[in-house]
Amino acid sequence: xxxxxxxxxMFAFVLTGCxxxxxxxxxxxxxxxxxxxxxxxxxxxxxxxxxxxxxxYASGTLFASRKADILSETSGRISEVFxxxxxxxxxxxxxxxxxxxxxxxxxxxxxxxKDKALGELSAWKAMDDSIxxxxxxxxxxxxxxxxxxxxxxxxxxxxxxxxxxxxxxxxFNLEKGMYVSTGSKIASIYDLRNLNVDVRILESEITxxxxxxxxxxxxxxxxxxxxxxxxxxxxxxxxxxxxxCRVRVRLVNDGYLREGMYAEVKIGTKRHADKILIPKDAxxxxxxxxxxxxxxxxxxxxxxxxxxxxxxxxxxxTDGVLPDQQxxxxxxxSLSHDANIEVTEVIPYEKFRDRF
Numbered sequence: 001x002x003x004x005x006x007x008x009x010m011f012a013f014v015l016t017g018c019x020x021x022x023x024x025x026x027x028x029x030x031x032x033x034x035x036x037x038x039x040x041x042x043x044x045x046x047x048x049x050x051x052x053x054x055x056x057y058a059s060g061t062l063f064a065s066r067k068a069d070i071l072s073e074t075s076g077r078i079s080e081v082f083x084x085x086x087x088x089x090x091x092x093x094x095x096x097x098x099x100x101x102x103x104x105x106x107x108x109x110x111x112x113x114k115d116k117a118l119g120e121l122s123a124w125k126a127m128d129d130s131i132x133x134x135x136x137x138x139x140x141x142x143x144x145x146x147x148x149x150x151x152x153x154x155x156x157x158x159x160x161x162x163x164x165x166x167x168x169x170x171x172f173n174l175e176k177g178m179y180v181s182t183g184s185k186i187a188s189i190y191d192l193r194n195l196n197v198d199v200r201i202l203e204s205e206i207t208x209x210x211x212x213x214x215x216x217x218x219x220x221x222x223x224x225x226x227x228x229x230x231x232x233x234x235x236x237x238x239x240x241x242x243x244x245c246r247v248r249v250r251l252v253n254d255g256y257l258r259e260g261m262y263a264e265v266k267i268g269t270k271r272h273a274d275k276i277l278i279p280k281d282a283x284x285x286x287x288x289x290x291x292x293x294x295x296x297x298x299x300x301x302x303x304x305x306x307x308x309x310x311x312x313x314x315x316x317x318t319d320g321v322l323p324d325q326q327x328x329x330x331x332x333x334s335l336s337h338d339a340n341i342e343v344t345e346v347i348p349y350e351k352f353r354d355r356f
Contacts, residue, residue, distance in 0.1 A: 039342040043330035044295050045282070048349045049323040051273045052309055052316055055216075055266040056208065058199035058247075062219075062261040065250070066165060066191035072180045073158035074098060085172045089163040089189070096174050096186065098159040103152060110149050117142035167191040192253050196232065197263045200244035208269040209234060215249045215267045218356050219257065226356065227251050231267065266356065276321055277314045279352045281329040283307070292321065293328040293335050295343055300328060302337035313355040 076098035083095045120140040124131060137143040163169070172187035180186065197217060201209055211234060217227040229251030238245050249265055282292045283305075294301045305320030321327065328335070329347070 039298070039340045040300070040335060041331055041344045042293075042295065042300070042328045042335075042341045043345045043347060044326040044343055045279050045329050045347045045352065046349050047276055047278045047317065047321050047323055047325045047327050048353075049274060050277050050349075050353065051271050052275045052277055052311060052314060053268045054270045054272075054309070054311055056201060056205050056269055057312075058201060058265050058267070060197040060199040060249075060263050060265060062195050062197055062257060062259060062263050064167075064190040064192050064259050065194040065196055066167065067189065067259075068164055069188050070095070070161065070164065070186045072098070072161060072182060072184050072186055074155055075181045076100070076159060076179070078174055078176055078178045078180060081174050081176055083169055083172070086168060086170055088168050089166070091163060091165045093163045094160045095163060095169065095172075096161040098161070098180065100156050100159045103156050103159065107149070107152050107156070110145055110152060114142065114145045114149065117145055161186055163189060165189070165191055166193070190259060192257070192259065195251055195253050195257055195259075197229075197249045197251070197265055199247050199249065199265050200239070200242060201247050201267075203238050203243045203245065206234070206238070206245045206247075209245075209247055209267060213267055213269065215251075215265055216356065217249065217251055218264045219261050220264075221261055222256060225256075226354070227254075227257075264356065272309055272316075275309065275316045276318075276323055277349075277353075278317055278321060278327050279329050279347075280310060280313060280315045282327045282332070283315060284332065292317075293332045294321070295326040295328055295341060298340060298342070300332070300335045300337065300339045300341050302335075313352045 078096055079099040080097040081095075082097070083089060083093075089095060117137075117140040121133075121136045121142055124136050124140070125133075134143075137146075167189040168191075170188050170190065171185075174180075174186060209231060211231050213231045215229045215231060217229055219225070219227075229249045232248040232250035234248075235246040247267075249267070278292065284291050284293075289304055290307060291302060291304050294303055303320050306318045308316035308318045310316060326343070326346070328341070331341075331344075335341070
């Protein structure tokens with residue numbers, strides 16, 4: 001009996017083992033022929049034959065090319081106000097009028113005195129036409145009256161408060177009926193059409209700066225917007241404490257810039273034409289040798305290079321890269337030669353050339 005049970009158990013074990021093997025073979029995933037290599041995502045930018053500009057970087061504060069306080073040149077009560085705060089006015093535009101009624105009355109009185117003096121002068125000449133006319137003017141008081149009239153006309157003219165140049169009026173708080181005295185401040189005026197930035201350049205770099213050189217200016221308040229200007233002036237001395245020289249950059253306002261804005265400036269010094277240039281981000285160093293990867297037909301091609309000049313964004317390649325090759329600038333740190341790649345973005349060369 002025991003032998004029969006033992007035989008049955010052994011038979012069941014064999015059957016169970018066969019079923020397990022069959023299940024394993026049925027559910028196993030067959031190996032795909034060959035090997036599968038994942039495509040590495042990369043970003044590329046073309047190499048270009050272009051001019052490389054070397055820059056000096058500095059910063060400063062924006063200020064108006066011209067500004068002034070407008071002062072009253074005579075005293076009196078304000079009879080008319082023609083402008084408002086922060087308005088742009090033209091050169092010689094009247095911004096306020098001081099009352100001149102009393103001046104007109106004085107002018108009438110002097111004109112009467114003048115007529116009397118002229119009559120007296122004519123009578124003297126009728127008696128003796130050889131008398132010097134200038135002496136007669138003094139004798140009759142006409143000379144003094146003419147001087148007084150000239151002074152009065154000057155007062156009447158100065159009663160018109162005018163803009164000394166085209167600009168924006170600020171600090172203007174005049175009201176009709178206010179009394180102003182001679183020399184009192186009426187307003188401030190800023191010419192914001194042309195603006196300046198004063199920057200400090202190191203003594204070691206000032207010899208690379210010349211009047212007329214181009215400059216690129218960027219303002220944190222106008223991110224993404226670049227302004228273009230030129231060197232307007234260079235101070236004739238070096239500051240002894242900072243060992244720097246003041247350089248003034250002139251630029252044109254587009255209507256958005258205000259005095260006092262912080263400015264970042266880069267000044268183009270030397271220009272090197274006909275250079276093969278790539279973004280600096282593309283360069284790798286392996287085993288002490290410089291190299292880049294070029295993207296060609298879905299493959300990463302390892303290329304040893306020799307480099308030359310550079311600025312903050314671009315690098316000159318003297319050997320190893322041809323113009324218009326698509327050079328990998330991101331996703332290339334772990335690449336190997338002939339690795340499968342997928343270009344996910346092409347960044348224009350100009351974006352690096354114009355990088356601040």
